[in-house]
Amino acid sequence: MFLCNAWYVAALDAEVEDRLLPVKVLNERLVLYRRANGEPAALEDACAHRKLPLSLGRIRGDHVECGYHGMTYGADGKCVRIPCSERIPKEARVRSYPIVSRYGLLWVWMGDATLADPSAIFPVDHWGDPEWGVTRGDAMTVHCNYLYMTDNLLDPSHVAWVHPDSFGNAACESTPVEVHANDRGVIASRWMRGVEVAPLYMPFVRFRGSCDRLQHYEVRFPSHALIKAVFVPAGAGNAQAERHERAFVMDSYNFLTPIDDESTRYYWFQLRNVSPSDAEASRLMGESVRSAFEEDRVILNAVQKSFAETRTPHIDIAIDSAPLRFRRRLRQLIASEQPEPARDPT
Ligand SMILES: [Fe+2]
Numbered sequence: 001m002f003l004c005n006a007w008y009v010a011a012l013d014a015e016v017e018d019r020l021l022p023v024k025v026l027n028e029r030l031v032l033y034r035r036a037n038g039e040p041a042a043l044e045d046a047c048a049h050r051k052l053p054l055s056l057g058r059i060r061g062d063h064v065e066c067g068y069h070g071m072t073y074g075a076d077g078k079c080v081r082i083p084c085s086e087r088i089p090k091e092a093r094v095r096s097y098p099i100v101s102r103y104g105l106l107w108v109w110m111g112d113a114t115l116a117d118p119s120a121i122f123p124v125d126h127w128g129d130p131e132w133g134v135t136r137g138d139a140m141t142v143h144c145n146y147l148y149m150t151d152n153l154l155d156p157s158h159v160a161w162v163h164p165d166s167f168g169n170a171a172c173e174s175t176p177v178e179v180h181a182n183d184r185g186v187i188a189s190r191w192m193r194g195v196e197v198a199p200l201y202m203p204f205v206r207f208r209g210s211c212d213r214l215q216h217y218e219v220r221f222p223s224h225a226l227i228k229a230v231f232v233p234a235g236a237g238n239a240q241a242e243r244h245e246r247a248f249v250m251d252s253y254n255f256l257t258p259i260d261d262e263s264t265r266y267y268w269f270q271l272r273n274v275s276p277s278d279a280e281a282s283r284l285m286g287e288s289v290r291s292a293f294e295e296d297r298v299i300l301n302a303v304q305k306s307f308a309e310t311r312t313p314h315i316d317i318a319i320d321s322a323p324l325r326f327r328r329r330l331r332q333l334i335a336s337e338q339p340e341p342a343r344d345p346t
Pocket of ligand 1: 152
């Protein structure tokens with residue numbers, strides 16, 4: 001089950017230039033394209049006539065022409081042309097989805113279009129800030145249910161075992177995690193004090209010696225995460241640490257789009273508070289993050305498969321507190337979108 005009244009990333013902006021791009025979001029098939037003025041559009045990927053995917057057709061200016069009989073649709077989903085027919089019945093339409101370009105990503109609204117408010121798209125604090133550097137975002141498909149990924153993104157401890165050569169080191173094994181929930185989602189965080197800087201961050205941290213390190217793992221509904229890392233000299237870790245003159249801060253944005261129940265499209269990019277225009281720093285961080293996320297993919301693909309193939313019960317442990325709170329609240333939000341069951345008139 002998925003939360004429908006929410007924004008999800010459907011594609012990288014750059015994936016939709018002058019072609020029809022088929023994508024699957026929440027088990028629905030969409031076709032993305034650009035109108036003549038460059039504005040993105042998203043339609044149901046099935047002609048109203050014989051259900052041929054519109055992505056197998058052609059772009060005609062602002063319209064999409066079906067590749068079977070030439071029925072032509074506008075970005076609002078209405079059919080504007082039926083060859084060999086004077087009349088266009090009102091049923092000749094496909095679903096149109098609200099779509100917005102932001103942060104180099106195309107966001108679609110999958111629920112009631114009248115509720116689509118672009119101001120509800122996940123905010124990125126330092127986007128466009130000339131003092132912050134940005135790594136080029138990327139995407140990958142992970143063959144697991146998206147909730148295994150929200151579990152992962154609310155679990156700061158896994159870096160000790162999954163990413164010992166990048167995000168994690170031995171210092172990440174045993175410090176307990178604090179959990180906070182709010183209307184937007186759940187936060188799992190912890191300060192690790194007097195520890196070594198983990199390998200991925202070493203090229204960027206501007207001080208020597210041990211550090212205080214914050215891991216802030218936050219997932220907001222429906223399935224989007226801000227993973228914040230803060231490194232300051234040991235002893236300086238506190239609520240104002242981000243403003244410390246030698247602080248290194250990395251904000252990692254992670255957007256999960258369920259494709260279906262067993263696969264997820266994963267989009268991400270990072271911002272850092274150092275070397276804003278250093279292309280080599282961006283390349284290095286982008287590459288390191290991608291290879292760490294490949295480590296997650298191996299684990300998550302295997303977890304999905306193993307849950308599907310194993311009959312013995314599983315257990316939950318202390319570190320699961322944040323993921324379980326997130327799942328519980330999301331389940332309630334999804335349930336609240338379902339229509340009320342019809343009352344028995346008797
Ligand atoms: Fe990870």
